[in-house]
Amino acid sequence: MAHSMEDERAQLRRAIDAADHKLVQLLAERRELSEALGAIKAGGGQAVRDVERERAVLDRVVEAGATHGLDAAFVERLFQLIIDESLRRQRAGLDARVASGTLKEARVSYLGGPGTYSHFAAHAHFEGRYSGLEPVIKRDFAGIFRAVEAGEADYGFVPIENTTTGGIVEVYDLMRDSDLKITGEHHYKVEHCLVGKASGVSQVRTVYGHPQALRQSQRFFARNRDLKPVPVSSSTRALERAMDEGAEAAAIAGADAARLFGLNVIESGASDHPENYTRFVALAKNPVAASPLLPCKTSLVFVTSDASGSLVNALEGFRREGVNLTRLESRPIAGEPWSQMFFLDVDGHEEDAAVARALASLGEFAKSIRSFGSYGADRLPPASRSPAPAA
Numbered sequence: 052m053a054h055s056m057e058d059e060r061a062q063l064r065r066a067i068d069a070a071d072h073k074l075v076q077l078l079a080e081r082r083e084l085s086e087a088l089g090a091i092k093a094g095g096g097q098a099v100r101d102v103e104r105e106r107a108v109l110d111r112v113v114e115a116g117a118t119h120g121l122d123a124a125f126v127e128r129l130f131q132l133i134i135d136e137s138l139r140r141q142r143a144g145l146d147a148r149v150a151s152g153t154l155k156e157a158r159v160s161y162l163g164g165p166g167t168y169s170h171f172a173a174h175a176h177f178e179g180r181y182s183g184l185e186p187v188i189k190r191d192f193a194g195i196f197r198a199v200e201a202g203e204a205d206y207g208f209v210p211i212e213n214t215t216t217g218g219i220v221e222v223y224d225l226m227r228d229s230d231l232k233i234t235g236e237h238h239y240k241v242e243h244c245l246v247g248k249a250s251g252v253s254q255v256r257t258v259y260g261h262p263q264a265l266r267q268s269q270r271f272f273a274r275n276r277d278l279k280p281v282p283v284s285s286s287t288r289a290l291e292r293a294m295d296e297g298a299e300a301a302a303i304a305g306a307d308a309a310r311l312f313g314l315n316v317i318e319s320g321a322s323d324h325p326e327n328y329t330r331f332v333a334l335a336k337n338p339v340a341a342s343p344l345l346p347c348k349t350s351l352v353f354v355t356s357d358a359s360g361s362l363v364n365a366l367e368g369f370r371r372e373g374v375n376l377t378r379l380e381s382r383p384i385a386g387e388p389w390s391q392m393f394f395l396d397v398d399g400h401e402e403d404a405a406v407a408r409a410l411a412s413l414g415e416f417a418k419s420i421r422s423f424g425s426y427g428a429d430r431l432p433p434a435s436r437s438p439a440p441a442a
Contacts, residue, residue, distance in 0.1 A: 058314075059261075065164070067079070072116075072229060078133070078295050081137075082136075082137065082140065085141075086137075086139040086140060086206045088128065089137075089140075089141040089144075091319070092344075093141075093144075093145065093342070096344070097344065098344050098345075098346075099138065099141050099142065099145065099342075099345050099346065100138060100346050100431070102434050103152075103177065105134050105434035106434045106435065106436060106437055108130060108134065108249040109127055109130055109131070109434060109435070109436045110437050111434050112127075112130050113126050113127055114434060115238070117383065119356050120393060122276065125316045126437060127231075127357065127409070127433060127435075130328050131243035131433045131434070134430070134433070134434070135222055135433065137326040138303065138431060139179070140179050141215065142235075142345055142427040142429075143179035143180045144176075144179075144180075144341040145344060145370070145427065146180070146234060146235045146336055146342075146344050146345065146426055146427040147232070147234035147235060147242060147335075147337070147338045147339060147340055147341040147343060147424060147425070147426045147427075148154065148180065148234055148337070148339055149205045149206065149234070149282075149336075149338055150337060150339055151205075153313075153398055154181065154205065155181060155182045155183070156181055156182055156183040156184065156185055156410045157177055157180070157181040157183075157184055157205045157206055157413075158183070158184075158185045158187050158203070158204045158205045158206070159173050159177060159184050159186060159187065159204060159206045159207075159333075160187035160188070160189055160191060160194075160195045160198040160199060160203070160204035160206065160207045160208065160209050161173050161186065161187075161188070161189070161195065161207070161208040161209070162185070162188075162190075162191070162192065162195065162209070162259075162285065163188065163284075163285035163286055163287045163288075164188050164192060164209075164285065164287035165261045165287055165311060165312075166286055166287050166290045166304060166305075166307075166308035166391065167261075167285055167286040167287055167308075167314055168210075168239060168241055168286065168305065168329060168442055169210065169331070170186070170287075171239065171305065171307055171308075172208070172237050172329070172331050173186075173208045173287075175208075175237060176208065176237035176281050176331065176333060177333075179279075181373065187203060187204040189265065189277060189287075190284065191239055192219075192221050192222055192225055192392065193221075193225060194211055195207040195208075195209055196225050196231065196334070198231050199231055199334060199335065199336055200229065200230075200231065200336060202336075205335065206234065206333050206334060206335050207231065207333070207334040207335075208331055208332075208333050208336065209331060210329045210330070210331050210332075211221050211223070211330055211331065211334060212329070212330045212378075213241070213263075213327070213328070213329045213333050214324070214328045214329075215267055215322075215323065215324050215327050215328060216263065216266065216267065218380050218394075220382070223289060223380065223382055223394055226334075226352070226423065227325045227352055227382070227392065228395075230336070231334040231335060231336055231423075232335060232337070232338055232423050232424035233332045233333065233334060233350055233423045233426050234333045234335045234338045234341075234424070234426055235332070235333045235341075235426045235427055235429070236331065236332050236333070236348065236426060236427075236428070236429045237330070237331045237333075237429055238328050238330050238331075238333075238429050238430050239328065239329050239330075239331060240268070240320060240327065240328050240330070241305070241321070241322065241327040241329050241414075242305055242306065242320075242323040242327070243264055243268050243271075243303050243304070243305070243327075244303070244304065244305060244306050244309065244316050244318065244319045244320070244321055245258065245271070245288070245301050245302075245303065245316075245317040245318040245321055245323040246293065246301060246302050246306075246308065246309035246312075246314045246315065246316055246317060246386055247293040247298065247300060247301030247314055247317055248293065248294075248297060248298045248300075248314060248315065249298040249301060249315065249317050250298075250315065250317070250318045251301070251317065252275060252278075252317055252318055254281060254298045254299065255278060255299060255300070255301045255317065256277070256278070256280065256299040256300070257278070257279050257281055257286070257295060257296070257299060257300050257301070257370065258272075258278050258280050258281065258300075258301050258302065258303060258304070259281050259282075259283050259289035259300065259301070259302045259305075259335050259426070260280065260281075260282065260283065260286070260289045260302060260303035260304070260406075261282070261283065261284070261285055261286050261289065262282040262349055264286065264289075264303045264304070265282055266324055267320060267323055267324075267327060268280075268303050268323060268407075270323045270324055271320075271321040271322075272286075272317075280303075286302070286303075286304050286308060289302035289303065289304060290302050290308055290312045290442075292302055293312075293314060294312055294313075294314065301317060301321070302314075303321060305422060306319065330429075335350065338424070339423060340401075340424060341400065341424075341425050341426045343400045343402045343425075345400070345428075346383050346427065346428045347398075347399060347400040347403075347411075347425045347426060347427055347428055348377065348393070348398060348399075348425065348426060348427075349396070349398055349400065349401050349406060349422065349423075349424070349425045350394065350395065350397075350423040350424070350426075351394075351395050351410075351420055351421060351422045351423070352394050352395070352420075352421050352423070352425060353365065353392065353393055353413060353417040353418075353419065353421075354384065354391075354392045354393075354417060354418045354419045355391075355393070355416060355417055355418060356391070356416075356418055358361050359389065361416055362393070364416045365413050365416040365417050366379075366413070367410075367412065368408065368410075368411070368412025368413055369397060369409045371409070371412070372406070372408050372412075373404040373405060374397050374398065374399055374405050374406055374408040374409045375397065375398040375399075376395065376396070376397055377396045378394070378395065378396040378397060379393060379395055379396075380393065380394040381393050381394075397409070398428070399425075400425040401417070401424070402425070403424065413415045
């Protein structure tokens with residue numbers, strides 16, 4: 052009897068594996084069809100995103116799922132993910148990029164080395180844009196900017212803000228003084244874990260981590276007061292120390308980094324906040340602009356006069372034109388006490404009529420403006436199903 056049940060279990064598992072294989076094949080087939088459609092839309096000058104079409108797809112698949120007893124919310128979430136992946140791949144072909152049309156493998160400069168969040172975010176961002184990525188590793192943000200400006204790297208890839216710690220001040224200051232432009236953005240979910248050779252937290256005494264990772268894990272250390280946090284220059288260095296020093300040493304890093312270095316995830320969920328995202332931007336010298344067919348963002352820095360109401364007047368054009376401001380970050384101006392410059396992100400492409408009019412209005416009130424260019428927006432609000440008819 053036991054043998055018969057085991058045979059039945061094995062048979063069902065083989066059937067599930069076969070069904071999974073079919074699902075993957077169908078997803079690949081759908082991706083190819085979607086990319087072919089995207090190419091036709093781009094050739095015809097049509098916008099990449101069609102929210103009404105997405106809504107119709109969701110309505111159709113949820114209705115089809117109901118006939119098979121599938122939960123509507125599950126089907127909707129699944130197809131929103133599929134649609135989002137389709138948009139991501141289409142964006143990769145139309146986003147801003149370095150001028151060379153023959154470039155196959157991009158040289159990308161980022162902070163740290165293998166196992167850092169920059170490492171994983173950079174590979175995720177450039178996947179689909181190029182056949183490969185050649186890392187140009189630097190120890191500081193200034194080195195990344197210099198590498199791109201000197202032609203050592205095609206792109207710089209830097210974190211610009213985090214949902215828990217705010218804007219990265221040094222990056223903003225470097226952008227202000229550089230001629231580089233933004234070619235794209237990537238939001239990477241940061242999920243800090245305690246990783247190392249130990250099998251449990253009780254074996255660990257010292258925890259290495261990048262200072263920012265340690266700051267974002269304060270609640271974890273408050274729960275584990277016997278652990279000694281030690282800041283190091285990068286997550287790569289923290290992982291190397293955990294590798295070299297045995298079970299009593301560990302690192303704050305991601306689960307992907309643990310797999311890369313062959314370490315255990317001793318405890319997950321070390322982040323103070325579960326929704327911890329870092330926004331990265333890719334930077335290049337004199338890039339080809341993103342296609343206006345993409346859902347885009349435009350970033351710029353401007354300086355207003357010190358007259359009363361100058362900032363309100365400068366921003367009034369965006370309100371009047373219905374252009375959404377997604378970020379406004381102020382920074383002091385070196386050598387000019389109490390003067391401020393403002394970094395601004397808005398929804399839309401510089402060539403969009405409403406955005407162009409709002410920028411022209413800004414120019415009437417700003418002492419200076421410098422655009423970092425327009426690039427594909429990474430996070431798009433998902434389409435939702437059509438509202439239920441009124442009773």
